[in-house]
Amino acid sequence: MKSEIEKLDSIHPDLISAFLTNGDCDGIPQDVKLFLQQLQWSAEIFEHERNITRAAKKLKLRINAEQRIKIEERTCMARIYQAINYFQVDCNVPIKVWESNFANKYEDLAKLCALNRDYKGMKSCYDAALECRRRSSEIAEADRDLGVLFLISPELSPEELGFSKKSLKDIAAKHNQGFYVTLIDSLPIEQKEKKRLLRDADIQDAEIVEEIPND
Incomplete structure (x- = not known):
């Protein structure tokens, strides 16, 4: 049958x-x-x-x-x-629901333990239920905090998303300038000479070089 x-x-x-x-x-x-x-x-x-x-x-x-x-x-x-x-x-079913479901089952077991006067087991079940509900609450809060929105479309340009456009040449020049700034700054010469070398190299960041105290 x-x-x-x-x-x-x-x-x-x-x-x-x-x-x-x-x-x-x-x-x-x-x-x-x-x-x-x-x-x-x-x-x-x-x-x-x-x-x-x-x-x-x-x-x-x-x-x-x-x-x-x-x-x-x-x-x-x-x-x-x-x-x-x-x-x-x-x-x-999301994991937060499973945590709540297990918490309910632990509470049911706690009630059975109470009927059998197993108070130690009852406390263990309630502690486990509390931990499940705590995890469920943490997951729910994390879900609410996820407000990131990703837009992927060929019609959107980086500039429309707030990014600035820079050429690879400018990026490479800035990298080279950083190298030369570090190199000139490490030379055992006076600070005014370092600034002069930076200006001669046409490096725009010449004025931000920190003053090095004389020993």
Whole structure:
């Protein structure tokens, strides 16, 4: 006997797409419609409620209210995991959401530890949950701070982006001048002679040479 997922996989994707878009499709059996609708609700709930336990409770209420079907909470949890795998929800979940999801699970474990009076384990779980939430918050803040926009277009010139245009000849001349400034500055002669040599070499930076105190 085929499982519900196997029945769903045997249906043409166009029919499934039509059902998810319009809410109904004549080419899908009624039992598969109910299952597919439950998966759709599971994905919608999980998008906003990352805690599986709480999401399962919400799904149970919705199935009972809209489909008039009594379903166990454990089955609802299975539906959510099936929806995650079927719609490939995990592939699009950012790391900050996973951190929040783990924090929720650690908090659930902490509650179980409290019921069993394992207070040491409870503290460890709460500490782990706190660390997950801290990392999630740091990632969220880093995402908000990423305001860099890169524009790549052949129609944009460097000048339009605020860059100044300089010829390779000017760049090479400036490099050579820097070499000669260093060379002249290292000569064992008086400062006024150094300035004279710089002017004779037609180097514009002659006036910025620092005064070297005489020993």
